[in-house]
Amino acid sequence: MDAAVLVAKGASLVLRRLGLGGGTALPGLLALRLDPGLVPRLAAGLGQGAVLVTGTNGKTTTARLLTGMARQAGLRTVANAAGSNLVRGIAAALCQAAGADGRLAEAPRRLGVFEVDEATLPEAVALLSPRVVVFLNLFRDQLDRYGEVDHVAVVWRRSLAALGSGASLVLNADDPAVASLAHAARGPVLFYGLAPGPHCLPAPEHAADARWCPSCAGELAYECVHYAHLGLWRCPECGLSRPTPQLEGFLGGRGLGLRLPDGDQRVLPLPMEGTYAAYDTMAAVGAALALGLPWSAMEQGVAAFGGAFGRQERLTVQGRQVQVVLAKNPAGLNQVLRTLCRKPPPLRLALFLNDGLADGRDVSWIWDVDFELLSGRVEWVVASGSRAEDLALRLHYARLGGELAVEPRPVAALRLAIGRTPPGGTLQVLPTYTALLRVREVLARWAGSRPFWEDGAL
Amino acid sequence: MRLRLSWLYPRHMNIYGDRGNIIVLRERCAARGIELEVEELGPGDPLDPVRYDIYFLGGAQDREQRLVACDLVAQKGPALREAVEDGAVVLAVCGGYQLLGRFYRTAEGEELPGLGLFDAWTVHPGPGVRRFIGNVAVSWERGTLVGFENHGGRTYLGPGARPLGRVLAGYGNNGEDGGEGAVYRNAFGTYLHGPLLPKNPHLADHLISLAIARRYGEVPLPPLDDALAWSAHRRALRLARRRPILMRWARALGGALPWPRNR
Numbered sequence: 067m068d069a070a071v072l073v074a075k076g077a078s079l080v081l082r083r084l085g086l087g088g089g090t091a092l093p094g095l096l097a098l099r100l101d102p103g104l105v106p107r108l109a110a111g112l113g114q115g116a117v118l119v120t121g122t123n124g125k126t127t128t129a130r131l132l133t134g135m136a137r138q139a140g141l142r143t144v145a146n147a148a149g150s151n152l153v154r155g156i157a158a159a160l161c162q163a164a165g166a167d168g169r170l171a172e173a174p175r176r177l178g179v180f181e182v183d184e185a186t187l188p189e190a191v192a193l194l195s196p197r198v199v200v201f202l203n204l205f206r207d208q209l210d211r212y213g214e215v216d217h218v219a220v221v222w223r224r225s226l227a228a229l230g231s232g233a234s235l236v237l238n239a240d241d242p243a244v245a246s247l248a249h250a251a252r253g254p255v256l257f258y259g260l261a262p263g264p265h266c267l268p269a270p271e272h273a274a275d276a277r278w279c280p281s282c283a284g285e286l287a288y289e290c291v292h293y294a295h296l297g298l299w300r301c302p303e304c305g306l307s308r309p310t311p312q313l314e315g316f317l318g319g320r321g322l323g324l325r326l327p328d329g330d331q332r333v334l335p336l337p338m339e340g341t342y343a344a345y346d347t348m349a350a351v352g353a354a355l356a357l358g359l360p361w362s363a364m365e366q367g368v369a370a371f372g373g374a375f376g377r378q379e380r381l382t383v384q385g386r387q388v389q390v391v392l393a394k395n396p397a398g399l400n401q402v403l404r405t406l407c408r409k410p411p412p413l414r415l416a417l418f419l420n421d422g423l424a425d426g427r428d429v430s431w432i433w434d435v436d437f438e439l440l441s442g443r444v445e446w447v448v449a450s451g452s453r454a455e456d457l458a459l460r461l462h463y464a465r466l467g468g469e470l471a472v473e474p475r476p477v478a479a480l481r482l483a484i485g486r487t488p489p490g491g492t493l494q495v496l497p498t499y500t501a502l503l504r505v506r507e508v509l510a511r512w513a514g515s516r517p518f519w520e521d522g523a524l
Numbered sequence: 525m526r527l528r529l530s531w532l533y534p535r536h537m538n539i540y541g542d543r544g545n546i547i548v549l550r551e552r553c554a555a556r557g558i559e560l561e562v563e564e565l566g567p568g569d570p571l572d573p574v575r576y577d578i579y580f581l582g583g584a585q586d587r588e589q590r591l592v593a594c595d596l597v598a599q600k601g602p603a604l605r606e607a608v609e610d611g612a613v614v615l616a617v618c619g620g621y622q623l624l625g626r627f628y629r630t631a632e633g634e635e636l637p638g639l640g641l642f643d644a645w646t647v648h649p650g651p652g653v654r655r656f657i658g659n660v661a662v663s664w665e666r667g668t669l670v671g672f673e674n675h676g677g678r679t680y681l682g683p684g685a686r687p688l689g690r691v692l693a694g695y696g697n698n699g700e701d702g703g704e705g706a707v708y709r710n711a712f713g714t715y716l717h718g719p720l721l722p723k724n725p726h727l728a729d730h731l732i733s734l735a736i737a738r739r740y741g742e743v744p745l746p747p748l749d750d751a752l753a754w755s756a757h758r759r760a761l762r763l764a765r766r767r768p769i770l771m772r773w774a775r776a777l778g779g780a781l782p783w784p785r786n787r
Contacts, residue, residue, distance in 0.1 A: 206539070427659070428657075429672075455759045463547050472752070
């Protein structure tokens with residue numbers, strides 16, 4: 067019997083029975099209080115080791131894709147699939163997977179796939195001694211929590227020093243802040259990147275952060291920008307440039323074309339819309355390659371992908387199509403807006419802006435979002451959340467056209483938005499992180515679908 | 525009518541929503557039939573002291589602040605000082621505010637020269653010391669101002685500068701003397717972002733009025749429908765005043781909090 071694991075399992079059961087959510091964090095917190103050494107002890111039973119996925123945007127989707135691939139390869143996964151990405155979430159996932167005796171069944175086939183909060187990475191590396199670490203991107207996000215963006219890059223570099231030389235890094239070559247981590251790597255590095263294509267933008271978006279050379283601080287020049295500051299970058303002053311990716315992606319045809327490190331050309335279906343979906347898919351393929359999974363497993367894993375929690379989920383509510391997309395920082399929301407621009411107007415939108423601890427208490431970031439992209443394409447917008455007025459004010463100054471309604475209460479806002487959407491019509495719902503939890507719960511109830519913690523990925 | 529705004533170092537100093545101030549000035553001018561022309565000036569670009577009515581400087585990380593400090597003091601400094609003495613309007617937020625003081629001593633003890641437009645100086649007490657982060661409310665001579673502050677540096681004013689306002693909730697310049705921001709002639713420095721102007725339309729209009737008066741003489745600005753702005757203002761004011769309770773609650777949670785403690 068393992069007291070800490072039993073307490074976590076019990077707490078999780080009670081929380082779900084009481085309808086208090088998925089029990090993805092608090093049980094882990096309790097178990098860690100009882101046994102601070104819980105994570106390394108349980109993780110020792112991961113016969114296939116652990117993969118960590120970190121970065122500002124795309125963690126949940128990438129980890130989900132990789133989990134699917136690993137399962138297709140016959141592995142049993144342990145994952146914090148609902149996005150609870152601090153140590154407590156990892157602990158909760160391990161407790162959930164363990165038996166009452168505190169052991170993981172079928173240990174030799176067990177692989178941990180954990181998404182990790184940017185600032186939690188050093189702790190996660192120390193606790194889990196990962197086999198592979200995937201770095202996705204670094205954007206401005208929750209500056210009230212992380213301090214400056216540069217601070218996160220420093221924390222990441224420091225955490226690499228604690229990695230064993232056997233650990234592989236999977237790095238996004240197109241993000242200068244991520245690519246430069248290769249200099250601190252002690253083990254093998256696999257770069258992934260996207261080839262230029264018709265989707266390219268002429269210059270970095272307003273919200274771009276890594277405009278400066280990681281080596282000499284000169285201003286970077288771009289041959290092509292995929293989004294934000296991701297692209298084919300080069301420093302005119304010191305000559306540092308985007309590393310040549312061993313795994314290269316091509317957009318433009320159907321799906322995502324891939325050139326694998328051995329030179330093979332393959333095509334994968336894109337699991338979601340948007341350039342960022344291509345990046346998440348490449349990152350998952352890169353991690354799968356580092357793990358030595360067969361191609362067939364990667365292909366089947368992507369094909370079987372049902373969407374991650376709140377990442378472009380589609381539901382049918384009272385005869386209306388409702389699409390829910392998490393939007394929590396400028397780089398991510400700009401990508402979502404560009405995707406919306408490709409849909410036939412007029413758009414019906416329900417936006418939710420919360421300022422909870424997990425969202426960031428500072429809501430200034432909405433002014434870095436290019437809402438002006440939607441100008442003339444909007445039939446109406448409902449602004450909601452604990453900072454609904456701030457959001458409405460931003461939308462007012464963006465001169466979107468269309469009607470603007472302010473309803474801070476989330477349930478009333480959803481009711482209003484669904485009521486105004488004609489049957490058969492589509493409603494786009496864009497919440498921040500804590501708003502997503504509430505919105506998803508309400509919509510799932512109205513749609514009669516399962517709550518997120520029963521998605522079966524744990 | 526036409527006004528010209530110079531946005532100084534927009535690529536280096538644009539942290540977290542600062543461009544909201546520009547959007548608001550431009551839109552509020554446009555609503556009164558005034559064209560606001562915005563020109564971006566980076567390091568190395570010459571500054572013509574008679575060309576602009578309004579200057580804007582945003583916030584920055586320490587790294588970018590270092591990159592522009594020399595250019596501001598050595599190259600654009602004399603022209604900007606001349607413009608301010610002539611009554612030009614300046615709005616400088618956070619890092620930009622710090623650069624207009626006499627110096628900024630970074631967390632590592634390095635001293636960055638400032639323009640000395642404000643009789644003020646800023647000291648970062650070190651990487652281990654708590655940043656001032658949170659909603660903030662200030663009593664200003666024309667009403668309350670609301671915003672969000674996030675700064676490690678502590679700013680102190682000498683006798684030649686006066687604070688923009690008194691802190692009602694939050695930290696302000698240094699968390700000690702109750703002052704927030706600095707004013708010299710028509711130059712305004714402040715730690716309030718959020719961004720500052722959208723939720724404080726009275727300050728936005730005050731800046732526009734000062735700029736118009738200097739170029740065209742006194743012209744009253746027709747009022748705009750600011751119901752949305754004021755409801756966001758009131759919400760932020762409530763949040764700022766609620767913070768002491770929140771902080772107590774956060775401290776009670778103790779070690780369970782996710783953020784790194786050493787910044």
